[in-house]
Amino acid sequence: MKRKNLAIFWCKFLFLIFTISLSFSGNLKANDFGQEFAIYLEEKVPLVLKRYDIPGATIALIENGEIKAIHAYGYANIEQEIPMVTDHIFRAESITKMFTAWGIMNLVESGKIDLDNPAEDYLTGWSFSDTEFNDREITIRKLLSHSSGLPFGIYNTYTPGDEGMPSLKESLSGEAGAPAAKPVQEPGTSFIYSNPGFGVLELVIEEVSGDNYADFMEREILDPLGMNNSAFYRTQDLSSGMVTNYDQNKEHVQPYIEPVKGHGELHTTAEDLAIFVAAWMENLQSEKPGRGIILPGSIHQLHSPEIKTAGMYKYFSDSYGLGHFVEKLPGGQQVVFHAGEGAAGVNIVCGIPEMGVGIIILTNSKTSWQFLASVLENWIDYLGVEWKGISHIFSMAKIVGWVALTLFFGASLCLFWSLTRGFLRGHRIFKPLSGPAQISRFIRAGLAIFIMGVWWGTSVKEILFWLLPNLSFWLQISLLIFSLLLLFSAMFAKESKNVNVKV
Structure with missing residues (x-):
C-alpha cells in the first residue's frame, strides 16, 4: 500500500514538474x-x-x-x-x-x-x-x-x-x-x-x-x-x-x-x-x-x-x-x-x-x-x-509581373528579329495603308495604339507602380518597346521578292 501511495506521489510530482516546465518553456518561446x-x-x-x-x-x-x-x-x-x-x-x-x-x-x-x-x-x-x-x-x-x-x-x-x-x-x-x-x-x-x-x-x-x-x-x-x-x-x-x-x-x-x-x-x-x-x-x-x-x-x-x-x-x-x-x-x-x-x-x-x-x-x-x-x-x-494578409496580393502581383515582363521582352525580341531580317533582305517596305495582309496589319496597329492608350491614358500605370514599384519601370519599357515594334510591323508591309527570268 505504501509503495502504491509512493508511486502516486511521484506521478503527481513529475506531472507538476512537467506542467511547470511547459509553462516556463512557453515564456522562453515568447521571449x-x-x-x-x-x-x-x-x-x-x-x-x-x-x-x-x-x-x-x-x-x-x-x-x-x-x-x-x-x-x-x-x-x-x-x-x-x-x-x-x-x-x-x-x-x-x-x-x-x-x-x-x-x-x-x-x-x-x-x-x-x-x-x-x-x-x-x-x-x-x-x-x-x-x-x-x-x-x-x-x-x-x-x-x-x-x-x-x-x-x-x-x-x-x-x-x-x-x-x-x-x-x-x-x-x-x-x-x-x-x-x-x-x-x-x-x-x-x-x-x-x-x-x-x-x-x-x-x-x-x-x-x-x-x-x-x-x-x-x-x-x-x-x-x-x-x-x-x-x-x-x-x-x-x-x-x-x-x-x-x-x-x-x-x-x-x-x-x-x-x-x-x-x-x-x-x-x-x-x-x-x-x-x-x-x-x-x-x-x-x-x-x-x-x-x-x-x-x-x-x-x-x-x-x-x-x-x-x-x-x-x-x-x-x-x-x-x-x-x-x-x-x-x-x-x-x-x-x-x-x-x-x-x-x-x-x-x-x-x-x-x-x-x-x-x-x-x-x-x-x-x-x-x-x-x-x-x-x-x-x-x-x-x-x-x-x-496571407496583404502579402498575398503583392506576392501574386510579383509573379504576374515577372511573367508579363518575360512575355513582353520575349515577344519584342521575336518582332525585332523578324523586322531586322526583313529590312536586311529588302522584304519590308513602308506601306502603312496598302500592301499585303492589310487586315492583320490594321489589327496589329490597333493593338499597339490600344496598349499605349491604356498604359498612358488610364490609371493602370499608377496601379502597377503601387503593386510593383521595382518592376513597373521595366514593365513600362517592355510595353513601349513591344508596342512600337508592333506598330512598325504594321506600317512596314512584308512582301516576298519574286524574280521573273525571261527565256
Whole structure:
C-alpha cells in the first residue's frame, strides 16, 4: 500500500514538474520571439528599405498587450540627412477610421447614439442628397461597416491655413473633390469602402456631442489613452516633428490637410498607435480591452465581422467590422487591422488580440506597400500563424509581373528579329495603308495604339507602380518597346521578292 501511495506521489510530482516546465518553456518561446524578431528588424529592415527605395520607417511591436519595442530606420528627410527617430510624426491616413469608430462607441455607451438608428436622426442642417434609395436605411452601423451604399471618394487636399477650404457640410455635399455623400446602391446590400461615409460619422459626432470633432476625439479618446503626440489639428508642434513625405518620383509632397477629418486626418507616432493597438487586448496588469475608455463589449462589437469585403479589399481581408478590417485565422484567432495611404506615405496597424500581439509600421513614401507586405509577412511567420494578409496580393502581383515582363521582352525580341531580317533582305517596305495582309496589319496597329492608350491614358500605370514599384519601370519599357515594334510591323508591309527570268 505504501509503495502504491509512493508511486502516486511521484506521478503527481513529475506531472507538476512537467506542467511547470511547459509553462516556463512557453515564456522562453515568447521571449525568444521578441528577441529573434528584433534581430530580424535590425538586420533586414535597412536592406528591405533600400530594395524598395524607401526613405524611412518606424516600427512598433506589442507583446502581452504591452509595447515591446519601437524601432526607427532610414531618414525622415533625405536631403537634409535627418535620421528617422521613434517620435517622428506621420499622417495616419485611413487608420483614423478606427478612432472615429471609438468616438462613436463612446457616444453609444453614453446613450446618445444607437448603432441601428438612421444617421439622419442625429443630423441637423444637412441631409443626404436626393436619391432613389431610402436614406432611412443608412444607419450608424452601416456607415461604420462601409455597407451604407455611399460611394468611394477622395477629397481634395489643401495647404494648412487655406481659407478657401470647404466646410465639412460642403465637402459632404460634393464640393471638395469626392462625390456627394448619397447612396449609389441600396444600403446594406454590399461593401463599398467609403470615405464620405466616415465624413458623415464625423458630422454625427459633432452634432451629438455639440463639440468640434477634433476636440471631442482628443478629449474623449486620445488624451485618456495617453496618446500625447497625436492630434487631428496640424499644430505648430506637430508640424515641427513631421516626417518629410515623398511621392513615387521621390519628390517632396508638401504638407496638406483635408476638409474631412473623420476618415484620415489623424497625425500620430508609432508609439501612440502602439498604445492604441495595445488597448484592444488585456495586458499583464489585467487591464481590460478598451482601457476604461470604451467597454470590452464595445471592443468586441468593433472587431466582430459585419460584412464581407468586396473589390480589391477582399484580397486583403475577408470581412470588415465597425471601422476595422477583421479576419479569422485557421487557428481560431482573429486578426484586426487597418492600413492608411495618402498622397505620400503608407502605414498599417495590425493586432491579434487573443495572442496579445501587434505591429505598427509607418513609412514616408508612396512606394511602401511591398515593404509593408514583406515586414508583415515575416512577423506572421515568426508568430507561427497562418494569414496571407496583404502579402498575398503583392506576392501574386510579383509573379504576374515577372511573367508579363518575360512575355513582353520575349515577344519584342521575336518582332525585332523578324523586322531586322526583313529590312536586311529588302522584304519590308513602308506601306502603312496598302500592301499585303492589310487586315492583320490594321489589327496589329490597333493593338499597339490600344496598349499605349491604356498604359498612358488610364490609371493602370499608377496601379502597377503601387503593386510593383521595382518592376513597373521595366514593365513600362517592355510595353513601349513591344508596342512600337508592333506598330512598325504594321506600317512596314512584308512582301516576298519574286524574280521573273525571261527565256
